[in-house]
Every structure is written in structure tokens, then in C-alpha cells.
Amino acid sequence: MDKNTPIDKKMTSAHALIRCAPIIFWLAVWQMASMLDGSGVLLCGPLDALLALCRLSCTQAFWSSICFSTLRIVAGVVGGYLIAAVLAAASWHARAVRTLLQPALLVIKSTPVACVVVILLIWTGAANVSVITVLLLVVPAIYFALCTGLDNMDASRRELFEVFGMRGQRRFFALIWPAVLPYLEAASSTVLGMSWKAGIAAELIGVPTGSIGERIYQAKLLLETPDLFAWTFCVICLSWLFEHGAIALLRGTWPRVARFALKTPRSGAAEARGDCGACKARLCAQGLLIGYGDKPLCESLNFSLGPSSCLCLQAPSGAGKTTLLHTVAQLQRPLGGTIENTARKRSMVFQDTRLVEDLDALDNILLFASPDLVRDEVRSLACELLPKDALSRPVCELSGGQRRRVELARAFAAPGELVLLDEPFGGLDAQAHSCALAFVKRHGAGRIVVFATHDANDAQALTAQVLEL
Template identity: 50%
Template sequence: MGETEPTTKTRHRLTGALAVLFWIGVWQVASMAIASEFILAGPIDAACALIRLIPSSAFWEHVGFSTLRIVGGTVASYILAIALASLAWRSRVARTLVSPALSAIKSTPVACVVVVLLIWFGSVNVSAIAVFLMALPGVYFSMLKGLDELDRHLVELFDLFRARTVVRLCALIWPGVMPYLIAASETVLSMSWKAGIAAELIGVPDGSIGERIYQAKLLLETADLFAWTIVVVALAWVFERAVLALMRGSWPALGRWAARRGDAADASAPRDTHLAAEHLVVGHRGHAACPALDMNMHAGEVLCLMGPSGAGKTTLLDTICGLLAPLDGNLRIPTDTRYAAVFQDIRLVDELSAIENVRLFATTDTDARAMLAELLPDDALDKPVRELSGGQRRRVELARAFAAPADIVALDEPFGGLDRATHETALAFIARHRDERILIVSTHDEGDALALGAPILRIG
């Protein structure tokens, strides 16, 4: 029988603690062998010095001085790095201008940077500025990489449903970039303390931890030097663990918060939309997917697309929804038209529940639970959708498409993975909730057209 996760974590912590005790023992033995506190104070000597320092107000003033500047510089670097990476993600010009400068900063030795900063700014805030410059490139390049690697299909989903900025940030961008930021932070957060203390050792600002370490070195107070070093290591460890815990704990909490807010700035009823296509040619990279098509639809009308796999049904739906540009012909749809869709491939935020996935794009007054209850068993509504079957996930997408405010709904093989009973349930759901929307359904079953009372457009 395999170990449970808590047991594994306990074993790792115990192993780590034993390793630390082993090296403390080696340190103590080495100190005893050298037998000179001036050359190598042992852990007991360092502990005694630390116990002597902690009760004094001066100790906490020094800790506060350095902590304020190092943490402040780190936070400022994260804010600017995330802003610059977001700008570079959207603008190739910005990426071209910013990346070389940050690459140069990343390659410059900290000591050289500190010397220049001392000349320009003096010693009081040199640690804050040094930390800021050290952390900036690491966070920037990681954030930019995360943005570049966002799931293209989810980006299309959020674009098509016109998700508001807060929903996009909390449920798409943050979970996408978070692994990259965490990986960078595991290095940057501890390095920020090393860079900050190094800057203080060079600049020796009054009232800093770096000043106390420098003074301990001059006076050969080796035990004090080790005591202050232990303080720095402890502060760096606590800071790193706190920030990483905050990052890891933010997801999926942020997504759930965004889902509770609801979306759709424009929550009005479906409009009197029309769709007209004349000799419309759709395809990819200049290659037509099917012969030219003509269509003319108004609010409340339904059309079923039928044809063999690869005939161009998905390409046509993507073109109607604005995800692809037509190759030729005319496609006329009002510019303010709102869309919703069920894509051929499943596109859900896996860490969120069925209800939360629907609420991300639904209006605040939509009863997502009631809509989902028409399609799913009660015990599936609050589970993360990654735990649902393929057919259940497909039904979540169907509910999401009709919960969102839309004038045109495109359903690309929405009944895939459904047995006959759930297929009929889904058809009945569509009939109840289609309202005055234009509805276009890609299907292989002529019975779907009959059930929806829809004409068939054969493609291919």
C-alpha cells in the first residue's frame, strides 16, 4: 500500500531536519577541533550570541531597517516586472526594447551595481535598489514565458465570451503564469536577501544588518558574525515560504472569487441579430476548407451543419465567431454581436467546479445551479470538472454557452460522448434555453435537426 501525502510530507520534513542536525554536528566538531572562537565559532557559541542579541532594541531596529528595504525592493521589482512583461506580451516593440536592457542587468555582477548605486544614491537605500535590480530580470522573463505559454484554446474561449478583465486575470492569466512565477520566486526571493545584505556590506549603511556583520568582522566577533548570518538565513527562509505559500494558496481561490462575481458587462437579452454570408470561402492559411457557402439567418433561427469529418464545419463556425478571417466572399454580422460556443474540443478551467465554470461567463442573475441541474446529477455540480466524465464535461460546456449573454451560439458537435438518454436531455435543454438567439449546430445526426426544427446545410 502506498504512503499517503501527509505521511510523505512528514517523512521529508524529518529527513530534512536530520540533515540539518548532521551539518550542525559537523560544524560543532570542526569548531572544537580548531579550538579557536576567533577563527571558527561553533553553533553553541553562535546560539549564545543570538540569545544575547535578540532581547535588545538595537537588534530589532537593525532587523527592521534591512527587512523594510529588502522586502520593499523585492515587491517593487515584482510589480514593475509583471507590468513590463504584460506590456511586452502585447507589444513586440516593447519586447524588443525591454528584453536587452534586462538581460544586461541580469548579467552584471551585484558588486559592480552596488558601487555605482553608492555613487548615485548613497548608502541608506542601496540595498533596496540593488535587490530591485537583481530580482527584476528573473521575474520579468519568467512572467513573459508564462504569458507566451498560455493555453491557446483557453485564450480563444475567454476572447469569444468577451470575459471581463477581472475574470480573465483571475481565471486565465494567473493560473497560467503562476507555475512560472513560483519557479522563479524559489530562486529570486532567497537571492534578494543575499543581494541586499551584500549591498549593505559594501555600503555599510548605519542601522543595517550588513553594518553589524561588518563590525563583527572588524572586531573578530566571530560568534556575532555567525549569529547575524543565522538571522539573515531565517529571515530569507520565512520570507520565501510566506510568499510561495501566498502564491500557491491563491489558486483556485481567485478563480472561485471571480466566478462568484459573475461576468458579462452587457447582460441584456439576445438582440435582433442577423447573419448573412454570400459566396463565403473559409479555410486556413489560404487553403479553402470547403466550397463557397451562402447563409442568411435572423434572431431565433436554428441551422444544423452536416458533413463528413474534415469537411469544414468547425472552420465555418470559427469564422462566424470571428476566430478566423474569411478567405473570400462576404460575411455580414453586426460588430457588437455577442457570441457563445461549445467547441469541438473540451475547454474548461479544470480546477474549478461545474457551477464555477458556468458562472465565469454568466450574468450575475443567472441561476447556474438550476441550469446545470437540468443536465447533471447533483453530486457533480460542485466537483472540480477534472473529476467529471467526458460526457459530463461536455454538458457543463453546454450549460455555459446558454448561461452567457449571447446573440449567436455556435455548437460544434455538442453531443459527443453522450448516450442516447443524455443526448435527448441535451436537445430538450437547448430547446428550452435558446430564446431568440441565432443557433448553429454542427452534428452528424439528422435527428438533431428534426428535434430542433432546423434546416440542414450540408458541407463537403
């Protein structure tokens, strides 16, 4: 038996006592205040409230009221989240929609709940006033949180998904969801608790039959202070459980949703990769000028590549290798000349590491893999570059060289007719470098491969044309 177990138990008991001490303190203050009042009308004690709660909980009317209010408040929250998500998506895709919605949502956000409830009572009656009140509270808060998350999405991660042509569920769950989740959690921690306050306040004003608000209102009229405190305690507990349960649910979605997305068919799955040797893609440039603003980084470029072609870009740092690759990948526009790219699909290894850090190495490759490759085939492909034990580890735990090899495997597992590699062998030791070169030569057959490197021997190993910038 562990000798430290008794000590650990004592420490646990001490921590539990410390955490309970403030609650015990305030319960004592409450009891003393009720004793000073004496009448029990203005303020009852905690024991009286507990006895009232026990008495009420034995009746069917108590649980009916709990269900009545809970269903309406939850319905308002869910409806608010859905409407906010739709409006945020529309605003993200069209700036005019955001401009149009901004003043209306700011007005709704700033209007006092009591005023909203009175207006809704005139328009809709009392039965569903809490649903609409909660919905109007939730929509602006969640909408602005989602818009902020979308606006602050990692640009480099977004470029990764653009280059690989990722659409549909995988794009949503692996790119958009982790970007908005922190903002959604922050907004939810406020709005979920407030939804119960607003919903019960609406019921207190509208007094719909069978609601918690009606029970609280009756307790106030009849001066049943213990019942009033008992119902208030119920609302606090329901609000706490709902808020913490919903936030725990939100936090638990990532990275589970990304793994779930891997089990769904990829958008465009009908277009299988097929035989790379049948690829008819071409990449041609004439008088191509690359750079930023109005300043070219090098002289005009000319090249023509077809299937099974390999082009090596060689130049000092800052001469334009990365800029040329980004231009070919359509991440930026050329300054002049023409570039013809008939490849329907492309993949890329970027100069900086771009991986989904919370997924393991194999899932990072599967996320972008060709639809016609099953999991075992992707695993076999990855094992050509990586040890088997590395495939099941989160990529954030891998070494720099292993992370680079994950990206290299991902580029060739994708259904790209054009593969762009920016310093793909950086950080690799001699053995891993040699293995990676063999991998590129083996899987580049039938594709157009353009890669940038500082090592002149790489071009010779891959039998590549050399373009010096």
C-alpha cells in the same frame, strides 16, 4: 482505539530522526572544526553562536536592525515584482516594447551585484542602497518569467475567452494568472532567496546605519566571531522564512483568485441579457469560402439567419464544419466571399473540451454567465442538464458526457445572441441526448443557433435548416 497508532507513531519518529540526522551530522562537524581551531576567532562552535544569538536578541538594537533590513529588502522585492509585471504586460501587448527592453534587462541581469552597489552608492547614498539593489535583481528575473508564461498560454483556453468576450478581472484571474503562475513560482524560488543575499551584500558594502549589514561589518572589525555567526544565522532564517512564505502564498492563490473573481461584477454588467426575443442580430453569408491557406474545404456557402433561427451543419468529418464555426466565431478569416455578423455577443461549445479544470461545474458556468443571472438562476439552468451533486465537483472529476453538458449549459447561460455548437451532443447517451436537444430548443428561442452534428435526426428535433458542406 486504532491498533496501528503506536506503529504509526514509531514510523513518524523514525522519519523525523532521519530528516534531522544530516543537520546533526553537520553540527557535529562544525563543533569538531571549531575545537580544532581552538582560538574561537577563526571559527566558533555552534553553542557559542547560539549563546551570542540569545544575547543579541535581548537587545532593542537587534530587533531594530532586523526591521531596518527586512523592510528595505521586502520593499525592493515588492517593487521589483510590480515593475516586472507592468513591463511584461506592455511587452505582451506591443512587440516593440519587448525589443526595446530586452538589451537593457539583460545588462542589468548580467551585472555583478558588487558593481551595482558601488554605482548606487555614488548615485543614491547608503540608506536605501539595499532597496534598489534588490529591485534591480528581481525585475529581470520576474519579467522574463512572466513573458515566458504569457507566450506559452494555452491557445485553446485563450480562444475560449475571446469567443465569449471575457474581459476585466475574470479574464485576468481565470486565464492569465494560472498561465503565468508556474513560471512565476519557478522564478520566485530562486529570486526570493537571492534577494536577501543581494540586500545584505549591499549593506555590507554601503554600511547604512542601523542595518544588519552594519552589525555584521562591526562584528568582523572587532573579531566577534560568535556575533558574526549569529547574525549570519538570522539572515539565513529570514531568507528561508521569506522565500517559503511567499511561495506558499503564491501557490495558495489558485484557484482561490478565480472564485474571488466570480464575486466581482463582470465587465459590461450594465448590458444585461434582457429578453432574447428582442434580439435583432443577423448572420448572413454570401459566396463564403472557408479553409486554410489558399485551399477551400468546400464550395461557396450562402445562408441568412435571424433571431430564433437554427442552422444545422451536416458533413463527413474533415469537410469543414468546425472551420465554418471558427470562421463565424471570428477565430479565423474566410478565404473569400462575405459574412455579416451583427451579434454583439456570442458563445460557443468547441469540438474539444475547454473547461477551467480546477473549478467546479457551477463556477465554470458562472464564470461566463450573463451579468443579470444570479447564482441560483445559473444553478437552476445547470440542473436542467446535470445532477445536483455534479455541480459542486471539480470538472476534472466529471465524466465525458457530464463535462459536455457543463459546456452546453455555459453556452446558454452566457449572454450570447449567437450560439455556436460544435458536436454538442457527442459522448451523450440516448436519455442525455434527448434532454440536451430539449434544452437547446428551449433556451435557443430568440437567439441564432448554429450547430454541427453527424446525426440527421438532430436537425429535425430542433426544427433547423440544414446546410450540407
